[in-house]
Amino acid sequence: MQLPPIVQTGHAILRERAAEVTVQQIETPQFQQLVDTMIAVMRQAPGVGLAAPQIGVSMRVIVLEDTEQASAHLAPQERHEREREPFRLRVFVNPVLRPQGKESRLFLEGCLSIAGYAAVVERHRQVEVSGLDRYGKPQTWLTHGWPARILQHEVDHLDGVLYVDRMLTRSFAKV
Ligand code: ZN
Secondary structure (H helix, E strand, O other), rough: OOOOOOOOOOOHHHHOEEEEEOHHHHHOOHHHHEHHHHHHHHHHOOEEEHHHHHHOOOHHHHHHHHHHHOOOOOHHHHHHHOOOOOHHHHHHHHEEEEEEEEEEEEEEOOOOOOOEEEEEEEEEEEEEEEOOOOOOOOOEEEEEHHHHHHHHHHHHOOOOOOOHHHHHHHHHHHH
């Protein structure tokens, strides 16, 4: 499969509010193809999340997945601090995020659309997300730590927001 490139910052699509996906759209082979492409692009990057605008499609779809290998570079202590636990592949269509509780966390974060850089970003520690799965079935996920961070980052993409809008500017660095 020929994979599309990941759109880099500066492209207008990353600053648009992506469109809601309709039930009719979900039922099309083109939509299922889009989801498969997003999963393949995320895994190839490799990354732990991807939003449709990052491959040039302005629709409210995100994919996320974290594996043991993806965090293998972190010391057990770092993994523990980040509350970074592997989780299975998830696809959310029209996700709606609700922060839970008042706790937040500060950690370095990167983005496949701002290749080569990272910065410290404050995120809610715990969130609940609802939306549809790739077949249009409603689903809800309550999570905390690293997956909660990924969700906040990806849902931001659907609203045209990048982590550089939220970062501690003096922490911005080349990686
Ligand atoms: Zn990103």
